Amino acid sequence: MADIERLTITLPTDMAATIKDAVEGGDYASASEVVRAALRDWKLKRALQLQELEALKADIDKGLADVAAGRVKKFDAAKIIARGRKLLADRSTST
Template structure:
């Protein structure tokens, strides 16, 4: 287990009451356990956000590298998308 260090965190009275209520209800053994869980969830969300940013940057770079934009016929695009959806639905009906 990694070394445990203490830090001081300022919380509102309402937040402290919520932590203590969770401990009193037996949901957690200590308020520290709740805070550690919250930090783990924050770390996980932060990592996901960083990965999203990385993928977005890759997509941006790929778009820029693909050349100049060309005019697009959105009605034709919509029809092509509808046809692909219909093809997938038909394939699923025959498969299942």
């Protein structure tokens, strides 16, 4: 196993109880195992969030470049709202 470092953490009572319940229920062998699993999940979610943020930033940069180059259309809020409602309606009927 990789190098191990011992940490002492403080948790709210309900979080500590959740960890204890997971161990007592047999889902995990120790509280450390629960925390390691939670950290692995958090790292995965965080990496996805960062990827999404980078994609959004790229889209914003592209949009700003379009504006600077004069590639713009007239803003029509009613048309955008109607399109959004149609997309939502299509999504709810396809699931």
